[in-house]
Amino acid sequence: MISRREAPLRAPLHEQLREEFRRRISTGAWPDGSQVPSEATLCEEFKTSRGPVRQALAALRAEQLIVGGRGRAPVVHRDALSQPVETFLSFTEWATGLGKEPGQRTIEIAKRTASPVVAAQLGLADDVQVVSLLRLRLLDGEPTMVERSHFVLEAGQPLFGFDTDSGSTFRFLVEHGVDLHSARHTIDAVAADETDAELLGIPAGSPLLRERRVTTSSKGEALEYAEDRYRPELANFVVHNTLNQRAPLARVLTPGNPGETE
Amino acid sequence: MISRREAPLRAPLHEQLREEFRRRISTGAWPDGSQVPSEATLCEEFKTSRGPVRQALAALRAEQLIVGGRGRAPVVHRDALSQPVETFLSFTEWATGLGKEPGQRTIEIAKRTASPVVAAQLGLADDVQVVSLLRLRLLDGEPTMVERSHFVLEAGQPLFGFDTDSGSTFRFLVEHGVDLHSARHTIDAVAADETDAELLGIPAGSPLLRERRVTTSSKGEALEYAEDRYRPELANFVVHNTLNQRAPLARVLTPGNPGETE
DNA sequence: ACTGTGAACTTGTATAGATAAGTTCCTTTT
């Protein structure tokens, strides 16, 4: 019963095709704006039926990597939004993907009792300890974002053995077996407090773009609660939606206690 | 050649099924948490093959309205983010969907030459006229958002024959044949200017959550450029993403001229 | 020169069937 084949040796055909197509787009084998080979051609090339090919194309279509169709061959559309997942999970990988040099200065890393807000977001009792991290993030040397993240002990413990100024903490944690799987992001605006102002080199009270996120494991346990504050002149968020294709982004009423921060 | 069958009389089977299933979920015929009938059962009921049924279910699955599967029957999951599309296209329908009373006060509606920023966003020459609308939006009587929208003449013309304080302008325009199809939203933060401050009843300089959007027709022509500014204590944006499922939301570098507004 | 007709392509939709793989639950064996 504990066969536990962690990584499936043979991914389904349509997934293989999807990744192959994605690779061809990202490497430029299928240049931006060019027509995608016809389904018949692809079936021929991969010796498969139309089902898996269409399923793979549909996935890319949902990401807007491919547009058009019905009659004429669809077209590669590789403009904006390239890596929408990594974008949100790792600042480092986001930055390098844009050709920028990511930097980070860890102001503080501590193990301490969770504040009420943090405890609530992580679903912990009030007297439980968490690993808290306060970092300044830079792009090409310019202060861009202040990150306050709080991990449950189980997930944050490995961080004390890691140079948090060196690389991607996200990748580090995943490689150490922390099951970071999904995240819920809340985006709003907030005025810079004294700390933000000093770190980012802006006047206190300046508007900042705030992203709060709760990262959970694949079983739904909250592992991290973080609050990132961006200089809006340097980074913002983009979403594209259509009448047909429903985006997993929603405008919501701000719940409960307004203004409270941490 | 001008057959122009605006509304297809017979939608594809899988779309009919999708809407029927969605209806059953929203009406409670398939209660939250209950198991969805098996594919075989649905094929039986609708006298169809598995293809369309699976295609319809896949669409709902992508919206997280249905979760689980493979072995056991999938389950209805009707909690969070319900109407992610209407959410972004119509303030009125978003508000009513939340059980709030939407309100709006039109400050100004005008036909005038587009400002450089607006012209650029709409892809127009500098001397072209647009229909500009400045509105204050309310939730249960409380000032919530300032909306500055600019329509190309073709799309905005009908607005002069419409009481812009009465209902959903989005619905009004769609019903008048304006082909509002998709939108690209950019989200950041900005300080309230004098106008914002007065309309929203907040101090000038307060941080506001800003959503700029370019709405385009199904052929890709820009029809509307709008800038909405929300009080962050009242509304914000939420996105949910996982390692597998790629969200069409991305964090991007703020392009070009920083700070410019209109 | 212009028009339009239609063949030959494309993708979209739907059917039918086969096999793989996961879950549930009852039965048998120990």
Add this chain to the structure above:
DNA sequence: AAAAGGAACTTATCTATACAAGTTCACAGT
């Protein structure tokens, strides 16, 4: 009683085929 086995269900994947519907383009007719 507990564990092992297996039947009967489910969804996932894949194949093969057919027709509908939109696009492109060359060719014939005017």
